Amino acid sequence: MSANSTALRRKRAATAGFHLSAGTLALLWLLPIALVVVTSLRSFDDIAANGLGGLPRSFTLDNFRQAWVDGGQQRALINSLIVTVPCVLVTLALAAMAAFALSRYELPLRRSLLLLMLGGNLLPPQILLIPVSKLSELIGVYDTLPALIGVQIGFGVGFYVFVLHGFMRAIPAEIQQAAVVDGAGPWQIFWRVILPLTRPALAALSALSFTWIFNDLLWAITVLRSDTKMPITAALIGLQGQYVSQWNVIAAGSVIAAAPTVAVFLRFQRHFVAGLNLGAVK
Template identity: 80%
Template sequence: MTAMNRQARRRAWATASFHAGAGALSLLWLVPIALVLVTSVRSFDDIAANGLGSLPHSFTLGGFSQAWVDGGQGRALLNSLLVSVPTVLLSLALASMAAFGLARYDLPFRRTLLLLMLGGNLLPPQILLIPVSKISEALGLYDSLYALIGVQVGFGVGFYVFVLHGFMRSIPPEIQQAAVIDGAGPWQIYRRIIMPLTTPALAALGALSFTWIFNDLLWAITVLRTDTKMPITASLIGLQGQFVSMWNVIAAGSVIAAAPTVVVFLRFQRHFVAGLNLGAVK
């Protein structure tokens, strides 16, 4: 009986320690976010008089107005959406068609193609900055949103194909065989059978890819030059230079930049969790 009590006591301590550690880590992660949110609704005079880390003495949305209008966050947010949404749609369309062919048909060198697509994503993007910039200039696309969309599609579609390939291979082949017996061609099988069954994977991958593309900074400052064409991540750098000591405006700009990805996460939260296991089923 004593041994059982000791074991129960150890389990209780282990559980309490785990929750205490998890709570401390959560608090450590939430404090900066809370500080940004509170700072974004404080006035500049309040921060200047009482300090950035003090309790707020006033609340205002003036920082959001300055960041949106004077800081160009509204235009930058539109640029980010004009890049992110078409890139996600085009990437998933191309990746789903390629994954369908590689997963459902016995194509020659399909394993080699998959490895090449995956290997391309393992290259450090820093070594490709100059080549990508030169190629976009040679094609006449430099300093345009089309260049940024092309870069994002080109560097993302290989990974999407690899992930969707693993998901599509898990679909029972009897479904496709039955469709072939009924006279369905490859396009009909892809559009009417495989795509509806792949919708959960596409939703998860779409939510994840939107977050990655929307938050990207490296490729934006590589292929874009004009300030009015910059996405919101690059616009935040200009906002810090324009409002050097106005922390309320900078914090408000950060909240505006984070809002779309937070909305997407909350809307597709269960797909985010499912996306962690995408392609794991063989």
């Protein structure tokens, strides 16, 4: 009985220590976010009088209006959505079809194609900035949103094919054979059989790709030049130059820039976790 009591106390102490450590790490991670949110709601006079680390004495939503209207965040957010939404849909559609063909059919050089796609994602993007910029100028699409869309699709589809190939390849072949016996063609097998089974992976990749593309800055400043066409990440840098000392407006712009990705993650959180768990056991 004494040994059992000692073991129980050790287990409880270990559990309490784990929760305490996890809670402390969570607080440390959330502290900067909370500081930005609180700063975005404070007036400039309050911050000037009490400092960024002081207790807030006033709350206002005028900072969001300044960032949204005067700072150009509204136009920048629309540009980001114009780029991000088509990129996510087109990239995942192309990747799903390519992964289906490479995983379910004996195609020649399919391993080489997969390695080529994976190798393209291992290249540092910095060495491709000048070639991509010059190529967009030669094609005549430089400083246009379609150029940014094309770059995001081109550099994203290889990684998504590699991930989806692993999920689709693990689907039992008997399911596809049964569909063939029932008279289903390749398109019907892909659309009605394989694609629904890949929904957790597609949901996880949708959340990841939306976050990556929406938060991208490197390719935006590479193929775009006009301020009216910049996405919200580039506009946030311009906001910092426009409101140099008004940290409340800059914080409000940061909250606006982060809101869409947070909303997407919360919407796909269940599928995202399921996709990660499914990938872990495979």
